[in-house]
Amino acid sequence: MKKSLLDTSPVNEQDTLRILVIEDDEDDFILAEDYLEEAYGKKAKVTWASTYNDAVNLIDNNSYDVYLIDYMLGEHTGIELTKEITSSTYQVYAVILLTGMDNREVDIEATNAGAMDYLVKQELNAALLERSIRYALKRKHIEEKLVSLAQHDPLTGLANRTKFNLALNEKIEQAKRKNNSFAVILLDLDNFKEVNDTLGHSTGDTLLKITAKRINFSTRNIDIIARLGGDEFAIIAEFENIGEGSSRFAERILEELSKPLELDYQHVNTGASIGIAVYPHDGVTPESLLKNSDLAMYKSKRSGRNTYRFYDPEFELELTQSKKLHDELQVAIDDNQFILMYQPIVDTQRNKVVKAEALIRWQHPEKGLLSPVYFIEAAERNAKIIQIGQWVMQQAFKDCLEWQKQEELKDVGVAVNLSPHQFCSEHLIDDIKNALNNLNLHHRSITLEITETTLMEIGEDMIERLNLLDDLGVNLAIDDFGTGYSSLAYLKRFPVSTLKIDRSFVSDIEHDSDDNIITKTIVNLGQSLNKKVIAEGIETKHQLDIVNAFGCHLIQGYHFAKPMPVNELLIWVKQFSSQGG
Structure with a gap:
């Protein structure tokens, strides 16, 4: 019954006027047709439906500008048909009800049903019918404009x-x-x-x-x-x-x-x-x-x-799990469920621990100790990473200050990873300043690690931020180096002190000649730019010997130690120092 939204052709006064007359009395239809011909001549195309069902079929399959509907249609009434036609809230119809009764209640009923006019058959003539149709079409045009404004986006002109x-x-x-x-x-x-x-x-x-x-x-x-x-x-x-x-x-x-x-x-x-x-x-x-x-x-x-x-129905399950993880992360932040583990970085030339990288873990109340693989990506997506990153930085600085009170660890600094969101945060510089000032920790004890991919994505816009961090006196390291296809021109401009060779190149360095060449090239590049180079992910003596032979002597990996709590780090460094490395 409803006209399709796709049928939006306007009525033009110069076009043929499409009129559907729904009338079960043929004589009354012929009279209405004569009046219409007198008023419009050939400009009106009149179609006749003699029953309610015929009208429904015609309306379903055709479009009309005006509907003239008899009040009585056998078992049905013109009011029913009017309601059916005008029930659409997105289309305006020019419906005029015809009746043999001059009755105010019928008039009100017709108006409430959506008819634009109500005409008594005994009073009907060509002029009256033409006037009623003209007013109905004018009202239809005005209402169509209002509907269009209400149902279209003013910026793009599309449907809203x-x-x-x-x-x-x-x-x-x-x-x-x-x-x-x-x-x-x-x-x-x-x-x-x-x-x-x-x-x-x-x-x-x-x-x-x-x-x-x-x-x-x-x-x-x-x-x-x-x-x-x-x-x-x-x-x-x-x-x-x-x-x-x-x-x-x-x-x-x-x-x-x-x-x-x-x-x-x-x-x-x-x-x-x-x-x-x-x-x-x-x-x-x-x-x-x-x-x-x-x-x-x-x-x-x-x-x-x-x-x-x-x-895919799996998406809903995934979203539910993501929402649950989001809520659990907030609880973890509020209840201080995170802990830091530290993995030492060893200078093999001096047989000395020079730094320890802070690595976050989640002490989940039900699932136990969780690695960052389980939650960091989710934290990045919902911006919880900013809060988590602030906590990591403050706790790592505190731990570093404490262990530097020990003779064996007085020169051991701490490395902290910055997430892309944290690095771009407008509060980053102030957060670092406040943390350092409150703890009175020497700035050069701090290394901030930023992934190469992050640096490549931010490009020119964030070089100023790197310079501000450098001005604070902290060290800057590029983590996962070799995976982001750095431009050498960028690398020369970044105020970084250290390159960390990504573990993917080191893991198969004993057997893969390409990884061997890439690692050696990175070491040579770092040395030529006067930057320190750390090989992470060293697990075997053979891997260690290879990177040492390349001239890389800053080593991080399971060959020396796994990540451990800060109290175990103190014990481990003391033992390492007492054994001469």
Whole structure:
């Protein structure tokens, strides 16, 4: 009964006026037809439905500008049909009720049902009918404008969330009748927040408008597109082969949205994460389809972004587990469930421990001691890493200050890893300053380790931050060196004192000639740039001999010691020192 959202053709006064007359008395229809011909001539195309069911069938399969409905239609009434036609909240209809009764109650009933006018047949003439239709069409035009404003996004011109939900409801009803499938495709931009934060909201709005045009370009006229809010867009699309069609559709959109842009004289690389849910396989209600496409989109983001995923029930379980881990991490922070372990770094030339790296563990009340592999990624995603990182830094500094009171450890510094979020935090410099000042710990006892991948991602923007850290007097080390394909030009500019060779190169250095060459090259590079080089992950005497032969004498790994609590570290260092290394 409801007109499709896709049928949005406006009524033009110069076009043929499509009028459906629903009248069970042929004589009354002929009279109305004569009046219409007198008023409009050939500009009116009049269709007759003599029964309620005929009217329903015609309305389901055709579009009309005006509906003239008789009050009495056999077993049904014109009020019932009027309610059926006007029940849509996203489409406006010009309905005029015709009756043989001049009754105020019927007039009110017709108005409440959604009719725009009520005419008594005995008073009907061409002029009165033309006037009623003219007023109904004018009111229809005004109401359509109001509906459009209420159901369209003013920035992009696309349908908004309200209209999308209505369209989704309609699509579900159609799919039930036709027993077919369709896809709900949800997408949002991968770096929209960065554009807003760095280039301003005006530029962000421009990006959203361009995105809307690009999506329109990638879709078909039969697809329903909406902006749900922020940088989130939604599409309803139907394909003959739902799986293959949805995949190609998503790939086409990703290709279009990944094309680089220039906004405010800045090159901007955009991309999108897409989630797809299919009716009825992934849901039969608007709520379930939107929720499941959203879960699939979330999975796309976690899979590296600028990609798409179909909904999988496993996503919900994963999200539930992620939410549980999020809550448990907050409890761990509040209840101080984390502990630090320390792995010594040995200078093999002097047979002396020079530093110890702080490595976090979670003393879970039910699962026991957990390695960071279990929780760090989750902490990074939900920003708990900032709180955890602050605690690690403060506790490591305190432990270092305590062990330096021991003669054997007075020159042993501490190395602390900085997560990407922590490194980019605006509070990092102040946090370090406050921690050092409160403890009166010598700045050069501190080494902050930042992964090479993090440095490559931040590039030029964060070199100033590295310089500020260097100005504090702390040492800076590049962790996992060799995995991020550093530019030599960048490396020369980074104020770092130490390179840590990634353990992946060391682990097979005895048997893999490529790893052997890479390790030797890194050692030579570090020496040529006057930087210290640490080989981590050394587990055997043979590995140790190889890196020592390359000229690398700062060693970390199980060959000397596993990570241990601070009290065990004190004992271990004393024993190591007493044995001469």
